[in-house]
Amino acid sequence: MKLQSQIDALESLSALDSEIKDLQEQLSREREALDKKRQALQELDAKLVRDRQSVEDMEKMRNELMLELRQMSNQIEKSREKLARCRTEREANAAQREVEELRKLYRDREIEIERVNGLADQARQGIESTTADRDKISSELGETEGETTSRLGEVQSSASSKETSRKDIVARIQPALYRRYELVRKRRGTALAFTTDGTCSECHMRLPPMLYQQLRRNEEFGQCPSCNRILYFRIDVPPGEASQSEEGPSTGP
Structure with a gap:
């Protein structure tokens, strides 16, 4: 084969390879951007599931603490009645200690309920923020996913066509x-x-x-x-x- 014919073929091949490379890079960028949004949506969905479960668990804990609080309130009332019936100083001192211990436990439960309520409120605020982020990404995907998928198909088709042309050029090269x-x-x-x-x-x-x-x-x-x-x-x-x-x-x- 003459050198010039090989030069012409290599020039055509080099130009085509450059075009194919650009198309492949475009495909990679488009797919990466689409995959990132899909991945972000999945992660936010998973976070919402975890956070909602966390709020549910905290509400369950709060209800259990409230039940304990009511039970302690009844115990305190009974201890006060017991204190009122005491006839000796020794009995009165023992009953007073019991009332004070129950009051301390009661206050501890109140503090724990306040803490759980605070954490639950924070979690609910987090759920609102996460839901807003999730809805935004979902809306963006809804608006662009179809168009992006169609564009990816067109770029892929163009790349495949050029790959076919490439084979024809390669056949002319030693x-x-x-x-x-x-x-x-x-x-x-x-x-x-x-x-x-x-x-x-x-x-x-x-x-x-x-x-x-x-x-x-x-x-x-x-x-x-x-x-x-x-x-x-x-x-x-x-x-x-x-x-x-x-x-x-x-x-x-």
């Missing part, structure tokens, strides 16, 4: 050259470079004079000593001449 191209592309992101003036177009490093002269003969590809990309020589056509070439020769006034 197998050994293609293997070399793929090896460099996987390492460097891009595999093809050219020179017009002795400088690599990709890494911008100066080429050895002997290598540059070899490339100018357009007999074979070279390899950049700095970035290892496949190198070829491209004639540097000034913009004005390129425009005239595309428009055709001037016919004069």
